[in-house]
Amino acid sequence: xxxxxxxxxxxxxxxxxxxxxxxxxxxxxxxxxxxxxxxxxxxxxxxxxxxxxxxxxxxxxxxxxxxxxxxxxxxxxxxxxxxxxxxxxxxxxxxxxxxxxxxxxxxxxxxxxxxxx
Amino acid sequence: xxxxxxxxxxxxxxxxxxxxxxxxxxxxxxxxxxxxxxxxxxxxxxxxxxxxxxxxxxxxxxxxxxxxxxxxxxxxxxxxxxxxxxxxxxxxxxxxxxxxxxxxxxxxxxx
Numbered sequence: 290x291x292x293x294x295x296x297x298x299x300x301x302x303x304x305x306x307x308x309x310x311x312x313x314x315x316x317x318x319x320x321x322x323x324x325x326x327x328x329x330x331x332x333x334x335x336x337x338x339x340x341x342x343x344x345x346x347x348x349x350x351x352x353x354x355x356x357x358x359x360x361x362x363x364x365x366x367x368x369x370x371x372x373x374x375x376x377x378x379x380x381x382x383x384x385x386x387x388x389x390x391x392x393x394x395x396x397x398x399x400x401x402x403x404x405x406x
Numbered sequence: 407x408x409x410x411x412x413x414x415x416x417x418x419x420x421x422x423x424x425x426x427x428x429x430x431x432x433x434x435x436x437x438x439x440x441x442x443x444x445x446x447x448x449x450x451x452x453x454x455x456x457x458x459x460x461x462x463x464x465x466x467x468x469x470x471x472x473x474x475x476x477x478x479x480x481x482x483x484x485x486x487x488x489x490x491x492x493x494x495x496x497x498x499x500x501x502x503x504x505x506x507x508x509x510x511x512x513x514x515x516x517x
Contacts (some may be wrong), residue, residue, distance in 0.1 A: 320503055322504070337504045344504070345503055345504045395505060396451070
């Protein structure tokens with residue numbers, strides 16, 4: 290069964306550094322998402338992406354964050370200047386082969402654990 | 407913005423007991439999905455509910471969508487140790503691409 294893959298599985302970075310988290314969504318999916326989960330807490334929506342542009346973003350997704358689909362395969366999340374509070378598990382998800390109303394399930398990757406020191 | 411709350415936050419049950427988690431949205435929903443996350447894992451899709459009052463069953467799991475499409479529940483009959491994990495509802499409003507996850511209910515099953 291096709292799956293969403295994320296790299297790296299764990300990233301340690303110093304405060305103020307830039308990080309790029311990478312995801313390869315399922316190949317025929319059209320909708321892509323980034324969520325984050327601080328340890329033991331809820332899964333928080335960051336951003337959704339469709340047709341090569343951001344569809345929606347949350348208040349968390351400020352100017353320090355950006356997403357890109359550089360080559361039709363990868364979907365990346367960049368944090369420009371990391372802060373301690375960015376430490377979390379970041380999940381990529383993809384869904385949908387047609388209209389948003391098709392209500393397809395979200396398929397999640399295994400996540401990237403980001404630790405900011 | 408849209409808020410999605412779940413109760414209880416934690417539930418410890420003896421193996422064989424039943425378990426229910428409730429999900430409540432501040433706004434009317436287009437559809438709701440349920441996910442299970444094992445410790446150290448990622449959310450895994452369980453089921454989707456779309457119609458008002460819909461009830462779906464998966465073996466020992468029963469899912470309901472409220473008549474007003476603002477609340478939902480997941481009931482597990484005769485829990486097993488394999489049911490351990492956190493159960494999240496994920497709610498989508500109409501005309502939006504995003505799913506907002508509930509606060510989650512962490513289930514622990516004592517053998």
